[in-house]
Amino acid sequence: MAxxxxxxxYLARVEGEGALDLHISDGxxxxxxLNIFEPPRFFEAFLPGRGYAELxxxxxxxxxxxxxxxxxxxxxxxxxxxxxxxDGRLRALRRLVYCGEWIESHALHVVMLHAPDFxxxxxxxxxxxxxxxxxxxxxxxxKTGNELMSLLGGREVHPVNVMAGGFHxxxxxxxxxxxxxxxxxxxxxxxxxxxxxATFPFPDLExxxxxxxxxxxxxxxxxEGRLVSNRDIDIDVxxxxxxxxxxxxxxxxxxxxxxxxxxxxxVGPMARYxxxxxxxxxxxxxxxxxxxxxxxxxxxxxxxxxxxxxxxYACEEALRLIADYTPPDAASVLVEPRAATGFxxxxxxRGICWHRYEFDGEGTIRAARIVPxxxxxxxxxxxxxxxxxxxxxxxxxxxxxxxxxxSIRNYDPCISCSxxxxxxxxxxx
Amino acid sequence: xxxxxxxxxxxxxxxxxxxRGDDGIGALVAKALAGRLPADVxxxxxxxxMLALIDDWAGFDALICVDAAVPISGPGRIHRLDLATxxxxxxxxxxxxxxxxxxxxxxxxxxxxxAPQEIIVYAVEGHSFDPGAAVTPAVADGIDxxxxxxVAEVTRLRPLMTLPLSGG
Numbered sequence: 001m002a003x004x005x006x007x008x009x010y011l012a013r014v015e016g017e018g019a020l021d022l023h024i025s026d027g028x029x030x031x032x033x034l035n036i037f038e039p040p041r042f043f044e045a046f047l048p049g050r051g052y053a054e055l056x057x058x059x060x061x062x063x064x065x066x067x068x069x070x071x072x073x074x075x076x077x078x079x080x081x082x083x084x085x086x087d088g089r090l091r092a093l094r095r096l097v098y099c100g101e102w103i104e105s106h107a108l109h110v111v112m113l114h115a116p117d118f119x120x121x122x123x124x125x126x127x128x129x130x131x132x133x134x135x136x137x138x139x140x141x142x143k144t145g146n147e148l149m150s151l152l153g154g155r156e157v158h159p160v161n162v163m164a165g166g167f168h169x170x171x172x173x174x175x176x177x178x179x180x181x182x183x184x185x186x187x188x189x190x191x192x193x194x195x196x197x198a199t200f201p202f203p204d205l206e207x208x209x210x211x212x213x214x215x216x217x218x219x220x221x222x223x224e225g226r227l228v229s230n231r232d233i234d235i236d237v238x239x240x241x242x243x244x245x246x247x248x249x250x251x252x253x254x255x256x257x258x259x260x261x262x263x264x265x266x267v268g269p270m271a272r273y274x275x276x277x278x279x280x281x282x283x284x285x286x287x288x289x290x291x292x293x294x295x296x297x298x299x300x301x302x303x304x305x306x307x308x309x310x311x312x313y314a315c316e317e318a319l320r321l322i323a324d325y326t327p328p329d330a331a332s333v334l335v336e337p338r339a340a341t342g343f344x345x346x347x348x349x350r351g352i353c354w355h356r357y358e359f360d361g362e363g364t365i366r367a368a369r370i371v372p373x374x375x376x377x378x379x380x381x382x383x384x385x386x387x388x389x390x391x392x393x394x395x396x397x398x399x400x401x402x403x404x405x406x407s408i409r410n411y412d413p414c415i416s417c418s419x420x421x422x423x424x425x426x427x428x429x
Numbered sequence: 430x431x432x433x434x435x436x437x438x439x440x441x442x443x444x445x446x447x448x449r450g451d452d453g454i455g456a457l458v459a460k461a462l463a464g465r466l467p468a469d470v471x472x473x474x475x476x477x478x479m480l481a482l483i484d485d486w487a488g489f490d491a492l493i494c495v496d497a498a499v500p501i502s503g504p505g506r507i508h509r510l511d512l513a514t515x516x517x518x519x520x521x522x523x524x525x526x527x528x529x530x531x532x533x534x535x536x537x538x539x540x541x542x543x544a545p546q547e548i549i550v551y552a553v554e555g556h557s558f559d560p561g562a563a564v565t566p567a568v569a570d571g572i573d574x575x576x577x578x579x580v581a582e583v584t585r586l587r588p589l590m591t592l593p594l595s596g597g
Contacts, residue, residue: 064477108480112529125533128540136541143481157477 006389006397006404018413020404021251022389029393032385034378034408036252047368052078052164052337052359059355059370060158063414065108068101068149069348070370071162072223073355078164080238081342081359084335089328090166091223092321097152097162098222098346099318103186104145104156105349106269106307106314109412110197111138114304117406118200134196137189141311144186148318151179166332173325180322187315191287194308198291203403206298207387209380210259211271214347220279220313221272223346228275229265237345240354246371257376264379267351268411269306270297284313300384300410307412337363348373350412374413381411436587437490439470440545441579444496444531446476450562451497451504451555454572457564458495458551461576470583479534483543491586492545493579496531497555497568504556505567507575512548549582551575 006022023031043062050058055074060067072094079086086094111134112124121127128135146156151171153159161168212233214225228234233243244265246255259265277285277295288309297306339361345354351373358367388407389400443459445452459474466472471489475482486492498508510517517532529537531550538544553575556565 112480125537125540128537132541135537136543139480139483143484146478146481 006400029386029390032382033251034381036254040253044368044370047365050365052363056162064157065105066101066348067158068097069346069353072346073344073353075164077342077344077355077357081340082335082338084165084333086166086333095222096318096321099314100145100148102314102349103311104142106311107138107141110304110307114409141186141189144182148179165335170327170331176322176325183315183319190312190315194287194291194312197304197308202301209266211274212265212267213271213275215275220276221347238343254375256378264383266380267373267376269310270303273306287312303410350374350414377411381408439491439583439586440486440489441472441493443474450557450559451564451568452558453564454497454553454568455495457572458575461572465580466583479531480529482534483538486545487543489545491547493582494550495575496552498552500554500556504554504565505571506554507571508552510550
């Protein structure tokens with residue numbers, strides 16, 4: 001029996017620490033395992049006993065690149081538990097700060113972390129020698145996203161202005177006005193980015209994913225919606241446990257998620273896009289078509305194009321929100337604790353971020369569960385790896401290794417969130 | 430032909446996370462420098478992702494950075510690195526791909542042609558980088574000395590340079 005093992009010991013350009021083992025036996029892939037050895041950080045264990053008001057600031061520390069996602073899912077869970085409703089202009093401001101996070105997170109990944117894979121460079125800095133303008137534009141996009149987060153969140157890393165019920169302080173129209181000028185420039189840069197990445201050489205691979213994302217009656221989703229899939233899931237976010245489960249696997253410190261009845265599913269830009277294409281403005285749909293995308297994209301390597309489309313959308317949406325903005329009467333609505341359980345689910349840049357908290361009558365957290373997007377995508381990542389490697393078994397290990405690393409980066413995985421880096425080992429027998 | 434003289438444009442970047450023990454040295458030196466630098470010298474304190482700095486220091490003639498470094502020989506020891514001749518120690522690179530460190534930002538800025546001509550880095554060896562911890566005494570003792578050396582560095586770097594006449 002011919003057996004071979006290919007290993008990537010340390011995968012570059014992902015957040016967190018992990019490795020990949022690929023086992024090939026008798027000309028087929030017998031196992032593809034994403035080994036996450038990032039130590040768990042026990043957020044769910046130390047939240048109990050803390051007050052609800054501390055929650056958004058604590059969970060923001062889970063991730064330096066998508067803190068808004070954790071803050072938003074937590075405040076929605078608090079408000080749902082305590083019967084508070086945040087709507088109107090405060091709700092619009094929450095979408096606006098989320099636009100900032102999508103722009104900065106996606107721009108960093110598309111330009112500095114993922115594009116080098118397609119153009120044959122080891123990293124973004126090497127790529128800058130030949131694609132200086134693309135890198136400059138990417139950095140400018142990221143900076144605009146960061147500035148929007150700083151303006152609304154108080155600072156770009158671990159913002160401090162988000163609270164249950166709204167914000168500690170809301171901006172004036174005068175403060176937002178300069179941001180609109182920057183976002184107009186960013187929107188043009190994003191359109192250029194979409195056109196650039198659409199020219200990349202994409203491996204010919206399509207996968208039959210079960211896409212899972214939020215779906216809202218009117219909007220491309222950030223904060224609200226029902227949890228839906230392209231199969232038959234259409235549930236309130238509180239029913240998550242009815243359809244999904246988390247499983248321990250021996251090779252990962254992060255839990256794997258699965259649809260109970262079927263298994264692996266996909267969250268993130270490709271899922272949001274496929275399930276909500278009709279919610280995108282006509283201008284964004286037109287740009288997607290110009291980039292060669294239909295309403296559904298099943299090629300995981302083209303996720304880079306979808307991510308760029310979402311940057312463009314986030315710039316447009318931010319501009320719309322700023323144009324419509326007048327400061328709300330109050331920076332927050334009253335939130336009064338009661339003994340209850342609350343659920344929150346919002347669309348982090350990498351996909352749905354689901355939270356569940358139990359509170360006592362004083363608003364003290366009694367139990368906490370947080371399901372981050374990357375842990376949900378782990379089984380899909382492993383299925384992608386098996387599919388990708390299966391088409392190139394006759395090629396040298398280095399070629400397989402490189403393509404597998406690229407496949408993992410299709411997900412912009414945040415391994416730190418889910419339990420930075422990856423080792424790939426290929427075992428051939 | 431030459432025209433009027435202007436001081437060289439200097440950017441001082443004090444780096445680090447003030448909530449992570451000795452990584453707070455940058456913020457403390459920035460505080461100590463407040464009011465001690467000529468008005469045309471840019472002074473910022475920044476933590477986290479360094480990529481945004483590339484835009485900030487573009488167009489400047491000289492860059493002075495203050496940052497904490499991992500312990501090598503002893504906490505509080507001050508190292509002066511002139512990047513014309515010295516390399517930044519690998520330890521100053523942040524390992525997370527999602528937060529590019531100072532060395533990455535300088536390398537990228539040089540590749541893009543957006544790096545100041547002269548770059549001086551003051552690296553102060555730290556001891557504890559624990560979340561929420563105070564700066565350790567040996568590191569705190571060096572704040573004034575680093576601030577004084579930055580002021581002296583600015584004085585050395587800033588002399589008027591003669592601008593070429595435009596037009597023609």
